[in-house]
Amino acid sequence: MVTRRNFLDRLLALGFVSTAVSILYPVWRYIIPPAAAEPATDSVIAGKIAEFKPNTGALVKFGTKPAILVRTSDGQFKAFNAVCTHLECTVQYKAETSQIWCACHNGLYDLSGSVVSGPPPRPLEVFKVNLRGEPGQEDVVISRA
Numbered sequence: 847m848v849t850r851r852n853f854l855d856r857l858l859a860l861g862f863v864s865t866a867v868s869i870l871y872p873v874w875r876y877i878i879p880p881a882a883a884e885p886a887t888d889s890v891i892a893g894k895i896a897e898f899k900p901n902t903g904a905l906v907k908f909g910t911k912p913a914i915l916v917r918t919s920d921g922q923f924k925a926f927n928a929v930c931t932h933l934e935c936t937v938q939y940k941a942e943t944s945q946i947w948c949a950c951h952n953g954l955y956d957l958s959g960s961v962v963s964g965p966p967p968r969p970l971e972v973f974k975v976n977l978r979g980e981p982g983q984e985d986v987v988i989s990r991a
């Protein structure tokens with residue numbers, strides 16, 4: 847038989863449990879967020895060919911990461927993952943030396959993505975570059991090699 851006192855004790859316990867769950871559940875979800883699938887990006891259109899002058903570099907959004915598109919002095923296109931392999935700063939193109947430079951710790955890469963000097967432990971990831979469309983109006987397309 848449930849006495850009035852037992853009923854009130856159970857009601858009080860239920861209130862405590864509900865309060866604890868309502869506080870702890872958001873904390874738990876914050877500490878352990880749901881696994882979010884990173885959208886896989888295999889290729890992006892960086893822009894029209896005319897937008898990229900020789901001996902320049904441009905950062906392009908490649909999924910959730912930046913890519914660097916370099917147009918060399920002789921007009922060739924090269925693209926790399928723009929995340930430095932040392933501590934993940936974003937690299938940039940250095941026109942004076944035709945190299946890719948990481949300002950964080952003075953890391954230098956050549957235009958094949960290889961490390962020239964500085965602390966980066968590995969070369970930059972190389973992407974493919976293709977031109978698509980009408981001659982003179984081509985899109986510059988960067989994709990995973």
Ligand code: FES
Pocket residue numbers: 930931932933934935948949950951952953964965966
């Ligand atoms: S993060 Fe690029 S050299 Fe250190």
